[in-house]
Amino acid sequence: MPLFALVDANSFYASCEIAFQPALENRPVVVLSNNDGCIVAANKIAKDLAKQQNVNYGSGGYRAAKPTSMMFQPYFKVKGFLAHHNTAVFSSNYELYGDMSTRMHRLISEFGSAQEIYSIDESFLDVSGMTQWDLTAYGQQIKQRVKQGLGLPVAIGIAPTKTLAKLANHLAKKISGYDGVLDLSALSEASINLLLKNLSVGDVWGIGKQLTAQLEAGGIHTALDLKLASPTLLKRRSSIIERIIMELNGIACIQLQEVAPDKQQILSSRSFGRPVSDYQDMEQAVASYTARAAEKLRGQHSVCQTISVYIRTDPFKLPVYTNHQTLGLVYPSDNTSLLIQMAKRALKRIWQPGLVYQKTGITLSEISPKGALQLDVFAPDPKYSANPKADNLMQVLDEVNRKMGKGKLHLAAEGLTNKKDWRMRRDYCSARYTTRWDELLTVR
Amino acid sequence: MSNTPKTHGGKRPGAGRKKGSGLYNEPTKVVRLPESQVPVIKEWLKARVKSPADAPELPLPKANNAQTLRPDASSHVDLPLFSHKVVAGFPSPADDNIEARLDLNEHYIRNPETTFLVRVQGDSMKKSGIHHGDILVVDRSINPVDGKIVIAAIDSELTVKRLSVKSTGTWLVPENDDYTPIPVKEESNLVIWGVVTTVMHSF
Numbered sequence: 092m093p094l095f096a097l098v099d100a101n102s103f104y105a106s107c108e109i110a111f112q113p114a115l116e117n118r119p120v121v122v123l124s125n126n127d128g129c130i131v132a133a134n135k136i137a138k139d140l141a142k143q144q145n146v147n148y149g150s151g152g153y154r155a156a157k158p159t160s161m162m163f164q165p166y167f168k169v170k171g172f173l174a175h176h177n178t179a180v181f182s183s184n185y186e187l188y189g190d191m192s193t194r195m196h197r198l199i200s201e202f203g204s205a206q207e208i209y210s211i212d213e214s215f216l217d218v219s220g221m222t223q224w225d226l227t228a229y230g231q232q233i234k235q236r237v238k239q240g241l242g243l244p245v246a247i248g249i250a251p252t253k254t255l256a257k258l259a260n261h262l263a264k265k266i267s268g269y270d271g272v273l274d275l276s277a278l279s280e281a282s283i284n285l286l287l288k289n290l291s292v293g294d295v296w297g298i299g300k301q302l303t304a305q306l307e308a309g310g311i312h313t314a315l316d317l318k319l320a321s322p323t324l325l326k327r328r329s330s331i332i333e334r335i336i337m338e339l340n341g342i343a344c345i346q347l348q349e350v351a352p353d354k355q356q357i358l359s360s361r362s363f364g365r366p367v368s369d370y371q372d373m374e375q376a377v378a379s380y381t382a383r384a385a386e387k388l389r390g391q392h393s394v395c396q397t398i399s400v401y402i403r404t405d406p407f408k409l410p411v412y413t414n415h416q417t418l419g420l421v422y423p424s425d426n427t428s429l430l431i432q433m434a435k436r437a438l439k440r441i442w443q444p445g446l447v448y449q450k451t452g453i454t455l456s457e458i459s460p461k462g463a464l465q466l467d468v469f470a471p472d473p474k475y476s477a478n479p480k481a482d483n484l485m486q487v488l489d490e491v492n493r494k495m496g497k498g499k500l501h502l503a504a505e506g507l508t509n510k511k512d513w514r515m516r517r518d519y520c521s522a523r524y525t526t527r528w529d530e531l532l533t534v535r
Numbered sequence: 536m537s538n539t540p541k542t543h544g545g546k547r548p549g550a551g552r553k554k555g556s557g558l559y560n561e562p563t564k565v566v567r568l569p570e571s572q573v574p575v576i577k578e579w580l581k582a583r584v585k586s587p588a589d590a591p592e593l594p595l596p597k598a599n600n601a602q603t604l605r606p607d608a609s610s611h612v613d614l615p616l617f618s619h620k621v622v623a624g625f626p627s628p629a630d631d632n633i634e635a636r637l638d639l640n641e642h643y644i645r646n647p648e649t650t651f652l653v654r655v656q657g658d659s660m661k662k663s664g665i666h667h668g669d670i671l672v673v674d675r676s677i678n679p680v681d682g683k684i685v686i687a688a689i690d691s692e693l694t695v696k697r698l699s700v701k702s703t704g705t706w707l708v709p710e711n712d713d714y715t716p717i718p719v720k721e722e723s724n725l726v727i728w729g730v731v732t733t734v735m736h737s738f
Contacts, residue, residue: 113728114688116726194648236676240646242675524651531654531670532651532693533654534654534656534694535655535656535659
């Protein structure tokens with residue numbers, strides 16, 4: 092029988108901050124999104140605080156925001172409340188979270204015969220064939236190892252399918268009696284059903300907002316309802332729903348994906364720290380995001396054939412302007428110089444002077460593995476594709492940035508680092524304890 | 536609309552010249568050419584029709600010549616790479632004994648996932664060779680037992696001290712006579728953050 096364990100860190104970003112400042116353990120801690128916009132992580136103390144106070148946040152913030160929860164609310168709305176309760180507030184420290192994530196996934200990998208890294212803070216493990224073990228005790232061991240080794244709290248859900256393992260993980264976090272570990276394979280069918288009855292259908296992995304509404308309209312409200320539903324009874328029979336129902340019934344349909352599939356589209360977009368109205372600033376931002384995307388593209392050994400640039404003004408301030416421009420490349424390429432050239436050309440076509448822009452993004456698509464290049468006799472010389480000289484330059488660029496830190500070596504088009512006014516605002520960022528020599532944790 | 540097959544107008548299957556039946560014995564395609572090069576291409580094609588094998592090299596203008604001579608990148612051949620230079624004369628007696636170089640990480644970091652580097656501030660551990668500005672290698676997965684040098688969080692500050700667990704109580708002991716040992720009381724919230732395995736000191 093296949094058996095999966097889902098290991099998921101509790102409030103990962105907040106926990107990373109606490110791991111390096113143990114004194115925060117007993118204080119509310121929140122982490123803000125890009126540009127310090129919304130709350131994206133909060134430790135349990137912070138979450139409970141908001142619950143006790145019975146605050147209604149109203150609408151706004153991210154789409155995922157709920158009026159009853161502090162999560163995903165705009166920071167300005169909760170700033171006063173948080174300060175009043177002595178909350179530690181952090182900007183997203185991606186360097187730190189990224190490194191801690193890698194460490195955590197590696198540490199966890201010892202505990203299964205195979206691993207799927209599902210997200211920055213979640214891993215599925217294959218624990219099939221361990222049925223003679225006490226898997227709850229095994230789960231506690233994983234939890235203990237991550238807590239001691241990295242200072243991060245995790246919860247573990249174990250079940251015969253990935254969908255059930257997800258639910259088990261959710262319950263292990265929610266119900267304190269489980270102490271962070273729930274093994275559904277050790278429970279009777281009746282007990283599992285009882286647990287599923289108390290979960291809403293929207294809690295099931297793969298059931299989004301829209302499907303939830305559809306299912307609820309069809310009288311399916313709980314995870315148990317869905318488990319017992321006949322796929323043929325649903326109005327619009329879909330294979331996705333069928334698969335989820337099978338998984339809820341303990342029949343594994345979704346396999347472990349050990350190697351993440353290459354991205355078919357690479358997106359690099361961000362709101363500006365400060366609004367941009369100067370063409371040169373915008374050009375630098377576009378160049379900078381293009382360089383990041385090209386780096387990612389080379390990281391997965393791919394080339395792209397289309398680049399698209401998108402700009403927009405603040406949607407809440409008139410006049411609103413949003414536009415995008417897509418350009419195709421003659422030869423597929425992964426070269427930063429070429430892609431920046433194209434991005435600038437695209438920007439020139441959609442730029443409207445006199446407006447105040449809030450966001451830009453670039454998308455690389457028509458991605459294919461980098462390999463042999465089919466030459467076209469009638470096209471211009473492919474200076475930037477399958478050209479060993481250009482490739483070497485890119486390799487050196489990536490190597491230097493890997494060793495010396497992101498963005499150390501970059502094209503002039505991206506602008507000088509200290510002049511980038513439009514860059515992400517990270518006013519409350521902690522030190523990059525694990526990736527910079529000059530930002531190491533200090534001890535007395 | 537009736538379903539009877541059309542007899543008038545529109546495209547009829549099988550009509551027209553057969554593909555590949557032309558001058559070249561293969562399907563053809565319309566292309567755009569620079570006007571000046573039309574006679575050149577025409578000449579070349581004519582020669583090719585007469586005897587395809589002996590057709591002369593396409594004499595495109597100079598600037599484009601490089602393009603046609605570019606090696607075909609669609610296949611590749613692996614060549615063995617020899618790591619040693621061929622030396623005329625005596626072979627180096629050391630050749631047979633070449634090993635990988637020493638890697639400091641390998642020696643000092645047993646558990647890379649759980650190992651962190653921290654910087655020392657102050658001289659409370661001077662006598663054990665830990666000085667201001669040194670970098671400590673800290674492994675969080677090692678059990679903190681009596682006698683280990685540890686990083687401890689006590690009263691919201693991280694500190695490096697020697698851990699002393701005795702029947703009389705637990706202490707965080709500095710190794711500098713100017714400092715006094717810190718007793719760990721029942722009520723104080725002590726967290727052992729990690730165990731120091733190595734000190735890196737530069738002169």
